[in-house]
Each structure stands twice: as structure tokens, then as C-alpha cells.
Amino acid sequence: MYEHDLLHLTKRLEHRECPELEQPEIGKVVVSGRLFGNKATYSCPHGYHVVGLQSRSCQADGKWAGQPPACKENIYCLQPPTIEHARHSALPEQATFDLDATVQYNCHTGYVTNGFPRAKCLAIDGQASWYGPDISCEPRSCGEPGDVPHGWVTADCHTFGCRAVVQCGQGFELVGKAERYCQADGAWAPKELPTCVQGGEKGTV
Incomplete structure (x- = not known):
């Protein structure tokens, strides 16, 4: 049944x-x-x-x-915008992006991200276009390079990649490295400041 x-x-x-x-x-x-x-x-x-x-x-x-x-x-976006000192999450081989595709931006090592770090593919007036990102990548600051008794420190800038030069006054000589560099982590290297010790008329080493 x-x-x-x-x-x-x-x-x-x-x-x-x-x-x-x-x-x-x-x-x-x-x-x-x-x-x-x-x-x-x-x-x-x-x-x-x-x-x-x-x-x-x-x-x-x-x-x-x-x-x-x-x-x-069929409307699509081409390569995302290029931002100085930054990279985005899309593969370099990808030439086109569908609507609503999103890419994330990150600043290179030694730089700080300021602003909105994403871009999205949108249709505006029938044309595909990227909206965003709105960021800038600023070099990381190391602050003042420090003071050396009986000497002076010269630095044109205090951010990633900058160089500071230590010199001693007359009658003092330098013990340690004369040059310090601002690193990606925001610290000066070498970490220890040189010193100026009395003894002769030697200047920068």
C-alpha cells in the first residue's frame, strides 16, 4: 500500500x-x-x-x-591606490577587484599609521572607484638623542632613519660611538650615549 x-x-x-x-x-x-x-x-x-x-x-x-x-x-576597480611608505593586503598579481572588495593598508616598519587604513571598491555614478584609504605614514619619532656633558649632539631630525653626531669640546675626547641612528622601534642606537673625557684636544671619533 x-x-x-x-x-x-x-x-x-x-x-x-x-x-x-x-x-x-x-x-x-x-x-x-x-x-x-x-x-x-x-x-x-x-x-x-x-x-x-x-x-x-x-x-x-x-x-x-x-x-x-x-x-x-560588469564594473570593477583596478589596482588600489598607492600610499607612500605603505603596502596593502591585495596580491600583486590581482589586476581587478569586484564591487565591495576591501583592502587593508599597513605602514612600513618604522612608520606610524594615521587615519583610515582601508579602501573599498564602490560604484559611483556607474563607475567603479576606490573609496579610501585616508591615511598617512609618518616616520616614528625617537625623541631627543640625549645630552653629552662637555660635548654636543647634532641631529637634523629625530625620526626613523635620522642620524645624530656627537662631538666633544676642546680638551675632551670621545669614548664610544660618535654616531647614533633612529631605529624602526623608536629608539636610538647604540643605546648607550658616548662620553667626553678630559685628555687632549681630540674631537669627533
């Missing part, structure tokens, strides 16, 4: 029709049939792509699965 009822139900489903589908404004739909299990396949013309279900099935209740898809124009 059970098998007979199941067979009867299957035959009823096989003969239940889904409604005819209208052709979309852009693209076309090809239907293999309108009975249970048949499929409707959507496609778009050149320059467009399917957004939504590319294929819909005729269901047991006589309705097509899901909602009709749409053909959207």
Missing part, C-alpha cells in the same frame, strides 16, 4: 507544472521543461554577469525555486 501511494504521489508531482517564465529585460532564460525537477537556466550578454541564482528548479509545489536573478553590468 505504501509503495502504491508513493508511486501515485510521484506521478502527480511529475505532472505538476510550474508557470511559464518571462524573459528578463537583459539576458535570457532557457527552460528544460515546466514539470517537477526541470530547470531554468539564466545567462547574460557580454559585459554583464548574473547576480542571484543562475539556475532555478521546478519544485513539488508547482513553483520555481528562489527569485529571478538579474544581469548587472
Whole structure:
């Protein structure tokens, strides 16, 4: 009895029709049939792509699965903006980016990120364009290079990559390194300041 009822139900489903589908404004739909299990396949013309279900099935209740898809124009962003002293998360081989794609920016070692570090691909007036980032990468500061008794320190700047030169006054000579450099971690190197000791008229070493 059970098998007979199941067979009867299957035959009823096989003969239940889904409604005819209208052709979309852009693209076309090809239907293999309108009975249970048949499929409707959507496609778009050149320059467009399917957004939504590319294929819909005729269901047991006589309705097509899901909602009709749409053909959207192919618009995309090219390479993200270049920011001085920064890199972004996208692979260098990637030449195009879909709408809503997001990339993250990070400043190079020794630089501090200021501002909004992300960019997003958006459609503006029918054209794809990157929104953001709004950042600048400023060199990390090491602060003052320090004072040396009986000498002086000359430095044109106090940020990453800068150099400080220590000189001793007349009658004193330098013990240690005469040059210090501002490092990526915001510290001067060498860490220890040189000293000026009395003894002769030797200046910078």
C-alpha cells in the first residue's frame, strides 16, 4: 500500500507544472521543461554577469525555486591606490577587484599609521572607484638623542632613519660611538650615549 501511494504521489508531482517564465529585460532564460525537477537556466550578454541564482528548479509545489536573478553590468576597480611608505593586503598579481572588495593598508616598519587604513571598491555614478584609504605614514619619532656633558649632539631630525653626531669640546675626547641612528622601534642606537673625557684636544671619533 505504501509503495502504491508513493508511486501515485510521484506521478502527480511529475505532472505538476510550474508557470511559464518571462524573459528578463537583459539576458535570457532557457527552460528544460515546466514539470517537477526541470530547470531554468539564466545567462547574460557580454559585459554583464548574473547576480542571484543562475539556475532555478521546478519544485513539488508547482513553483520555481528562489527569485529571478538579474544581469548587472560588469564594473570593477583596478589596482588600489598607492600610499607612500605603505603596502596593502591585495596580491600583486590581482589586476581587478569586484564591487565591495576591501583592502587593508599597513605602514612600513618604522612608520606610524594615521587615519583610515582601508579602501573599498564602490560604484559611483556607474563607475567603479576606490573609496579610501585616508591615511598617512609618518616616520616614528625617537625623541631627543640625549645630552653629552662637555660635548654636543647634532641631529637634523629625530625620526626613523635620522642620524645624530656627537662631538666633544676642546680638551675632551670621545669614548664610544660618535654616531647614533633612529631605529624602526623608536629608539636610538647604540643605546648607550658616548662620553667626553678630559685628555687632549681630540674631537669627533
